[in-house]
Structure formats: structure tokens, C-alpha cells
Amino acid sequence: GKIKAVFHENIVSLSQIYNMKIKEVVVALERFAPLPLQESYDNAGLQIGLTEAEASGVLLCLDVTEAVIQEAVDKGCNLIVAHHPLLFRGLKQISDATYVERCVRAAILNHIAIYAAHTNLDNALGGVNFEIARRIGLQDIRFLVEQNGGGSGIVGTLTVPEEPIAFLRRVKSVFGINCLMHNAGPARPVRRVALCGGAGDFLLKAAAEAEADVFLTGEMGYHLYSDTKTVCGL
Template sequence: MIVNDVIKHLEALAPLEYAEDFDNVGLLVGDKNSNVSGILVTLDTLESVVDEAIEKNCNLIVSFHPIIFKGLKKLTGKTYVERTVLKAIKNDIAIFAIHTALDNALLGVNDIICNTIGLKSKRILLPKKGTIKKLTTYVPNENTETLRKALFQAGAGNIGNYDNCSFNSEGIGTYKGNENSNPTLGEKGKLHSEPETQVSVTFNTHVENKVLNALFKAHPYEEVAFEVATLDNYNQTIGMGMVGELEVPQNSNDFLKFLKTTMNVSCIRHSEITKTQVKTIAVLGGSGSFAIGAAKASGADIFVTSDLKYHDFFSAEGQIILADIGHYESEQFTKNFLVDYLSKKITNFAVVLSTTNTNPVKYS
């Protein structure tokens, strides 16, 4: 097994195309064609984690957070980032970071939180825009069904709970090939009219290459006329945060105690308890102050997130309870999830859970 084999499994779970623009995801250190001796999964990659990888004979670290976030101009070992990268390079250890790609994944960070605290009827809090594309092409009527099936198999035509979705309109296509052409139908140098079907299908951005390859393989024409457009629709299966429901409403204070225990949190910073009971819960792992407005608009009774500043708590305005459980704490179960996921995909290969506690925040 090589590093790229592991990357393919991770990108199937959380396509890197959906990571935020500010982020730095993917293979940060190492050669994707290197053979893998072992995989260590961690929340953060620090020097101590690289030491653990060396000790456990793992030459690939799968990290949630990227150790290289801003550009590195020097590698002198002056900072913890430089020292970590240098140690990884010296010991031929590759580092892959998944971060906001997994934040935005349907079965990612926020789904993990929802499942941990037992939420049902889950939906994306902030659906991502610009991740749905539409392919339009024209095909002879007799080849329409074959082409549609090929596009569907490549991942096109899936919308929410539906698949095999397309729009089809019949008309007449015309063309005249020059002396270098080799038309499938008609003769070169002669104007040809052909009954054709305009086929339109939507697809998620990350499968564009597969869809286009299927188009070119299944289409009978020498030259395929097509266009791809990015839609403004919000993608209900990709985005930050989630909203879910408790099976039974809980007293607000009791829920905070439950949250503290279930999420293994030392303390919870929260806004004023303005609701007697909570049932609808919004969650967003990591720094979530930017989503307070969306959480309020969703009708959530409480918003569970982290890194809230003093003035952020005023934004509750009596409409919602804001609960800051800590950055590390909100994402801590991510590495367990990734170990389970990779272990199921790579059944004959050891995937190791890092035991290094990388939380930089301590409580007294």
C-alpha cells in the first residue's frame, strides 16, 4: 500500500474540494507514492506525535489539523511548526491533513458530535454554496439512454434522496464536418441534421472528472458538444455545522451536565439560561462564532461550539443558549472516527490511534 491509496479513502469520505479557501489540507509532507509501513491518526501533528509515529513504525500521519497552515519561508527549527516538519522529513514520515474538508462533510466532525450526544433528524446548519454543477450535452436520440446510464454511474443525477435525475428535451441538431472530420452520422462536407436529445444532469463538484470521462466514453460523436455551469444552489449535504433533535426535551441545566459528561469536558462557558428546556440542538466543531446567526435562524434552543469571545455571548439576545465546550473537546472524537473508518477500508493493515494528548489548553 502506498500513501496515495490511503489518501483516496480519505477523499472519498471528505473530498478536499470542499475545504475552506483559507485552509491548507491534503498531503503536506512526503511522497504520495511512498510505501506505507503504518498509519498514525491524530488531532494535531506535533513533535511528540512524530516521535510516537517513529516509535510505532508509522510513516504516515493522518492529522485533523494541518501543521503547516501559513507559508513557511524557513526550516531552521526555530518554531514548533518548523521542528515538527523537519523531524517528519528526517524520518521519512508523510503528513496528511483533512481539517475543513471533514468539517464540511456530511459524515464528518459535526455528525460525530450529533451522534455522540444522540441527536436525530440531522441537517446541515450552513449548507455550502457553489458545490453543485450542471452538465448539458446533446446526443442522438438512439444513444440517449446509454449516455444517461453512464452519467448516473459516474455520480451525476443525485439530488437529496433521489438519484437518476435528469432533464431531457428533444430537438434537431445540425453540423457539417470538414475534410479532416470523421462523423459518426452523416458524411463529411455535407450538412447533416440529426434528431437529438438535450440531456442535463447535476453533480457534486468532486466528481466532475468522473462525469466528464463518462460523457466522452459513452457519447458516440467524434466531437462532443457540452457545457458545465456552477449553480448558485446551496448544497444540503455539504457544509459547516449541523442541527438535530433530542428524542425527548431536556431541562437546560440537565442537558449542560449531560453535555459536559458525554463530551468529556472540564467546564462549559455558556450564555444566560433563558430557556427552561432544550430539544433542537445546533452544533459546530471548532471555532463557531461566525455561525451564531445561522444557529438562531435554525430555531435551535442551544448552540454547542467553541472559541466564543466575551462579546459573542451577547449575541444570544435571549433567543438561544450559547455553549462553549472548548476547541479540542469539540473535535476530540474525530481521530477515533477516522481510525474506525480507515480500519474498515483497509482491513489488512494496522491503523493506530495516537495516544498523545495534543490539547494546548489546560484547566486548573
């Protein structure tokens, strides 16, 4: 079909999709990031809605919120593709007690399907982790833990080693973030970098075994973060 992209702040609206059903969009997403690549705790895939309807437009977002659903309504989009699953833990009721319940109700009432591409997109070849690596200039990239054509986390090398603080400042600049937490770090220059775009606690040992100088991750448990040197020597 013919697709016109309309950018709005941090959300991309793909409108004017002709003769394309929602299920065809889902098939394309899962061809790139197959659901079997998701971590065992995850709930990626179709969250809400029927897929036989023709796609009137697709709204991309990080998190599904009431404001995002209203934007989809305003833009005439009947499919929302989010990174983080709206339905991550089981619901025992659907009322208006929580924002998740309100989002579910709003999506159903407005005939909007919701799809999440989460850790399957992180773990896909060319997915989230590869994009992070590309932006910080890593070469010779490979998965930290391989699985079924994809993998968890990646490791690669910088063409020119950097001092740890200089590297972290560059990461902040590349991704436009104001705060980056780190431990004392290595005394040596950073050359080999391991990373995981989401919660990467479970990959810390693999990063050490890959001889990474730095491990970048979206989040980490407090005690493991505080005791990183004892745990793995990073």
C-alpha cells in the same frame, strides 16, 4: 490491504498495511471528506511528503507535535493523519525556532508524510459534526449551511427535551470534559440543538434562523460570545 489497529492513549496506530501506497490512503480519506468541503481559511490535505511510497503504517492524531512524530518513528509509521493542519500559516524559514519548523524538519528527515483532515472532515456527511450529534442523541439532523454534498454545522432535535443545565451537564459527561463555558441560555427546555465542532462564530446567525435553543461550538470570539443574546437571540 490488511490493516491491524493498535490503540495507544488518544492516538490510533494503523500498522501492517500491505501493498498500499500512501496516495491510496489519501484517496480514501478524500473520498469520505473531499477537500472542496474545507472552509476558505483552511489548509487541509497533504502537508508534507511524497505519496508514491508504500504505507508502512498510519498514525492518527489531533495535533502534530514532536512527540507524535517520534511515536510514528518508533511504531514504524510513515504517514501521520492529523485533524489540525501543521502548516496553517506560511513558513518563511525551516530551522528549529518553532515547534512547527522542528516538526517539518523531523518529518522530512524521517521520510514521514503528514496529512490533515480538518474542516473538510467537519463538513463531510457523516463527519465530525455528525459524530458529535450522534453522541448527544440528536435526531432529524441536517446541515445548517449546505455546500457541494456537505455543509457547515448541523442542527437536530432531542427526542426528549431537557432543562438547559441538565443538557450541558450531559454534554460534559458524554465528552469527558471538565469545563464548559456558556451564557445565561434560554429559560425554556432544550429541544433543538445546533452545533459546530470547531470555531463556529460564522454559524451563529444560521443557528438562530434554524430556531435552535442551544448552539454548541468548539470556540467563539469573546465579544460575540458575551453579546450572543443581542446578536441573535440565543
